Amino acid sequence: MYEHTKEEYEKMKAWGMLTSLDLHGCDMKKVESKETIEKWIIELCKLIDMKRYGEPHVVYFGDNPKVSGYSAFQLIETSGITGHFGLGPTGKDGYAYVDIFSCKHFDPFKAAEFTKKWFGAKEYRINTIYRKSSFQESGETEKGRAISVGIKKLLEDVETPYQHLQIFDTVYFGKMLVLDGAIMITDFDEFVYHEMISHVPLLTHPNPKRVLIIGGGDGGVAREVAKHPGVEEIHVCEIDETVVDLCKKHFPKVSTALGDRRVKIFYEDGSKFIKEHKGHYDVILVDSSDPVGPAEPLFKENFYKDLKDAAAADGIIVTQSESMYYHKELLKGMAEFNKRLFPVYKYYHANVPTYPSGVIGFSFCSKKHEPMKFDEKRAAQLKGLQYYTPEIHRAAFVLPKFFRELT
Amino acid sequence: MYEHTKEEYEKMKAWGMLTSLDLHGCDMKKVESKETIEKWIIELCKLIDMKRYGEPHVVYFGDNPKVSGYSAFQLIETSGITGHFGLGPTGKDGYAYVDIFSCKHFDPFKAAEFTKKWFGAKEYRINTIYRKSSFQESGETEKGRAISVGIKKLLEDVETPYQHLQIFDTVYFGKMLVLDGAIMITDFDEFVYHEMISHVPLLTHPNPKRVLIIGGGDGGVAREVAKHPGVEEIHVCEIDETVVDLCKKHFPKVSTALGDRRVKIFYEDGSKFIKEHKGHYDVILVDSSDPVGPAEPLFKENFYKDLKDAAAADGIIVTQSESMYYHKELLKGMAEFNKRLFPVYKYYHANVPTYPSGVIGFSFCSKKHEPMKFDEKRAAQLKGLQYYTPEIHRAAFVLPKFFRELT
Missing domain, CATH: 2.30.140.10 (Spermidine synthase, tetramerisation domain)
Incomplete structure (x- = not known):
């Protein structure tokens, strides 16, 4: 899968690269010659620019006829090269199993072709792994x-x-x-999450004009919100400018709406931002990362209180809320305080293959509007949808028995 | 996570085990002594019962003061031991980085404790991996x-x-x-699949008495079918007796119903079995593996024709039908022939975290009954359910836009 270029290797910040070579049909005289093996190691190191430390170490293993043959080792500055050579159980198939392990980049195919030629092998198999592949x-x-x-x-x-x-x-x-x-x-499945976090609340609210997205620097939520012509103001409060810059570069289809005239990006801490915008937003969408590290407070009651205050009198808040399979205790706690805080609280979910357990949930918190009453006419006018339908809207709120009982 | 016993290692059929040891705070005189390092390797091999090939190979790397120190290598019959020793950038912290790689089992902690003591290290970190861990x-x-x-x-x-x-x-x-x-x-999520493949058709059929399960040697589908008191006959046609035997041993909660008096197991090829039981079954459930290798024919039109023949005049057939995210082309083809073959064809799905993409689908093929008309009273009487509810039954047939348009 890799091109194995040096640039790529350095970007990977891998610990090292390991190439395993299995060569069969070798010239039997060559794999049985200590001298040939020693010379091969020396030449290979020159070819792939590895600094040898000490001389090649080549030993004959003779005790067990099944595995008799030479083993070889060469220390190199950046790790080592090992090889095992013999004639196999039949005594007629010269083989060589070679591992080149180095924290410095090399070209695996160059090494393989050279080794194949050196031992006169008929064929080889090559497998290169990066520790981060x-x-x-x-x-x-x-x-x-x-x-x-x-x-x-x-x-x-x-x-x-x-x-x-x-x-x-x-x-x-x-x-x-x-x-x-x-x-x-x-790219494969972003549409599911972005459609479901956006259209469910926006179609439930009868007339959403002011929308706040907390997080969302990739632009995916803004893209879906921008599909609603009635929306006048899309505020994106993303703490990390680098996310916006690099998503614009690499995810043009996702970040497309960040240039929409209605979109304004604030590079601020979302939890502080909402305290300064009380009662302002018709819909608030919290597109957060997971509740470990910086995003942890976003799963706590105080944050939801502030969200409630930042929403208009009939405002709706939807937040990314993890997996009903993997985060039962967290979600149980969140359901408890949200039922206290909001007249309407519901949990809904969607299938996203690349998220843990293949399912992502959302907390639907609303001061007035019920998610089962939504505007199907407006839904029918939305363009470019791949996941959302009115039927999906309703089905997303149907929860498996184990989770319904828990929350 | 591993206990690192020999029994376990052998059962794993791993290629080998690799223990990486990082030791710090070593006695500086010891890591700077070629003799100490050579003796350590010889003693370590004795301790963990490794047969040395040749003598230890210990070389001084002196060119770059940042990484100066000794490197060591010892070929052993089953692979090799490497080590790198020095004083670190400060010149005051004796360190040793040791890798023991062997296709023969050894006790990593024994090796670690011995090495720590030998070099007078204050602490070590240990990491053991099996190639199959x-x-x-x-x-x-x-x-x-x-x-x-x-x-x-x-x-x-x-x-x-x-x-x-x-x-x-x-x-x-x-x-x-x-x-x-x-x-x-x-154990974690089997209930989802087993409930959904069973209760959807059994509650749709007004009076299912004869049920055939193709595959299902683990007993999970039979367990759910057995919850329906009206069912008189549960035939399990599993080709592989070993599946039944070993699931009875390891999955007692799943295989529990295989002893039910209504259950009869046939150790036969399901595709042949159905040809010999025409018009017999009210409900047929195909609990197959994936469409590669032996189960491949189970995803083809001819098999569905035979299923149709094996079903009673108002029979229902439900088959395991992969992921709507990962198997679009396969499912498109299956939808095409099933719409031709059956008066009623629908696709439904459920979340199973350990299946590819976290979602599994089912083909609902019926000669008469529509899955949206099902017996909610009987549903309410079912005991021990964790996923299925009448609402889930209906929601399972709601498909994302991209998939609805495809099939």
């Missing part, structure tokens, strides 16, 4: 569950003033934005 | 997407006459059954 969400991995995403290329890897931002080009999901080790959006 | 679905991994499941222990690893069967104890999902590299069930 498959992305897993850091927090989820520790919990014993994670989605693994095949990576083609690391496009950005930045420590912003607020978080660790990475953008990958992936094998299956297109481009992927990762903040502090957690997947935020992928 | 995190399970990923083989087919999904190749596609660049997979769930990674932390493994505590491999409990079973059997090549049955039909497939490769593994049962793992996992970090988060309880026990997990894997067939040919694909996750079949986990």
